Amino acid sequence: MSLGTDTDIAALIGRVALRDRAALSSLYAAASPKLFAVCLRILKDRSDAEDALQEVFVKIWHRADQFALSTTSPAGWLVTIARNHSIDVLRARKPVADNIEDNFDLADTARDPEAETVLKGEGRRIDRCMEELDSDRAVAVRSAYVEGLSYQELADRFNVPLNTMRTWLRRSLLKLRECLDR
Amino acid sequence: MSRPEQSEGDRSRDELLAGEYVLGVLSQADRARVEARLRQDKTFARIVARWQENLADFNGDYMDETPPDAVFSRIEARLFGPQPGQQKSVAQELAAAGSWWNSLLLWRSLTFASLALLVTYVSLQSGWIGAREPATPLVAQMSSTTGNINLLAQYDAGSGQLKVTPVASKPNEPRSLELWLVPDSTSLPISLGVLPEAGDGSVEIPAALRAKVREGVTFAVSLEPFGGSPTGQATGPVIAAGQAAAQK
Numbered sequence: 164m165s166l167g168t169d170t171d172i173a174a175l176i177g178r179v180a181l182r183d184r185a186a187l188s189s190l191y192a193a194a195s196p197k198l199f200a201v202c203l204r205i206l207k208d209r210s211d212a213e214d215a216l217q218e219v220f221v222k223i224w225h226r227a228d229q230f231a232l233s234t235t236s237p238a239g240w241l242v243t244i245a246r247n248h249s250i251d252v253l254r255a256r257k258p259v260a261d262n263i264e265d266n267f268d269l270a271d272t273a274r275d276p277e278a279e280t281v282l283k284g285e286g287r288r289i290d291r292c293m294e295e296l297d298s299d300r301a302v303a304v305r306s307a308y309v310e311g312l313s314y315q316e317l318a319d320r321f322n323v324p325l326n327t328m329r330t331w332l333r334r335s336l337l338k339l340r341e342c343l344d345r
Numbered sequence: 346m347s348r349p350e351q352s353e354g355d356r357s358r359d360e361l362l363a364g365e366y367v368l369g370v371l372s373q374a375d376r377a378r379v380e381a382r383l384r385q386d387k388t389f390a391r392i393v394a395r396w397q398e399n400l401a402d403f404n405g406d407y408m409d410e411t412p413p414d415a416v417f418s419r420i421e422a423r424l425f426g427p428q429p430g431q432q433k434s435v436a437q438e439l440a441a442a443g444s445w446w447n448s449l450l451l452w453r454s455l456t457f458a459s460l461a462l463l464v465t466y467v468s469l470q471s472g473w474i475g476a477r478e479p480a481t482p483l484v485a486q487m488s489s490t491t492g493n494i495n496l497l498a499q500y501d502a503g504s505g506q507l508k509v510t511p512v513a514s515k516p517n518e519p520r521s522l523e524l525w526l527v528p529d530s531t532s533l534p535i536s537l538g539v540l541p542e543a544g545d546g547s548v549e550i551p552a553a554l555r556a557k558v559r560e561g562v563t564f565a566v567s568l569e570p571f572g573g574s575p576t577g578q579a580t581g582p583v584i585a586a587g588q589a590a591a592q593k
Contacts, residue, residue, distance in 0.1 A: 200407040332365070
């Protein structure tokens with residue numbers, strides 16, 4: 164990570180929330196190589212990645228005041244904005260089949276408090292849990308995240324049917340969750 | 346809690362969906378549905394945040410790649426208009442306008458502006474145009490990035506009083522907490538002064554600024570040298586920020 168210390172980045176994001184242009188410039192200097200790499204890796208086209216990076220920093224400028232309220236690490240917060248934007252661009256450019264069943268209910272507000280306390284547990288590092296997966300599945304999980312690949316693209320790359328890939332990733336996610344919570 | 350099996354099933358379905366969303370494998374429409382739910386369902390938002398935290402270890406796979414210089418100028422142009430980094434003062438703007446001193450238009454505008462200021466001042470003092478002010482009290486809960494201070498800001502448009510109460514703060518340090526108002530995403534922050542260390546934290550908003558205090562503005566607090574920022578802009582880290590919304 165070339166992103167400087169969390170405290171530095173958090174302070175810069177805080178000053179960006181106060182519309183400090185110099186802070187935006189410093190934040191750009193510190194974070195743009197990493198965030199450009201994210202856009203480029205997902206979009207695989209320099210000109211698209213430049214456009215995406217521009218949008219990402221416009222979003223950072225407008226959303227910086229929400230950062231103070233979030234609990235994620237500042238570098239992680241920036242990378243998430245870049246990944247989400249790039250994946251949205253990619254999916255708009257090359258649509259993939261929907262996946263969530265139609266009866267997917269929106270807000271499930273009446274949740275029991277017990278479930279909430281379970282959620283507070285600190286996650287463990289993922290590396291050890293990745294080792295528990297079959298190696299090709301671990302590679303699939305990692306490429307999905309890093310390159311923003313769809314189920315279809317992953318199925319093509321690993322030369323397995325679409326449904327097999329879906330099962331691979333879903334089982335892997337549940338295994339990872341189980342391992343991370345252990 | 347009454348139906349533990351179902352709630353267990355829902356939870357693993359949510360875990361899966363959140364994981365798929367963070368991995369990025371979902372379609373555009375499904376991503377939009379997940380994001381809509383994120384905004385309404387705090388528990389689900391926490392499940393997503395935890396996956397984000399867990400999978401962030403993969404961020405190390407992104408090797409730095411320097412973008413072309415032109416990109417930052419484009420960002421500045423998008424955010425601040427065509428002349429990035431150059432904020433002209435009123436005097437520079439007038440000078441650029443040429444023989445401004447003799448301009449009839451200028452004097453007319455100035456007279457009109459003074460009149461408008463006077464009208465605004467009178468109406469704010471007397472509550473004459475009271476309808477423009479928010480009817481419900483505004484409240485912003487400001488939380489710090491480090492979690493060791495929380496402040497609650499409550500604005501009473503009627504009296505022009507902004508009450509800022511530290512909810513849990515560190516023991517006193519020889520530094521000052523300065524309160525800022527950020528009217529919108531294109532304006533510079535305006536200092537509302539240093540937070541008082543005793544009492545109920547009341548800050549009187551100058552009459553001229555009261556019209557700017559409304560829903561959607563951001564309040565923020567920065568850590569400054571004792572007595573407040575020497576430059577008029579925040580110099581220290583912002584320790585808390587929050588948007589004002591109508592109190593429910």
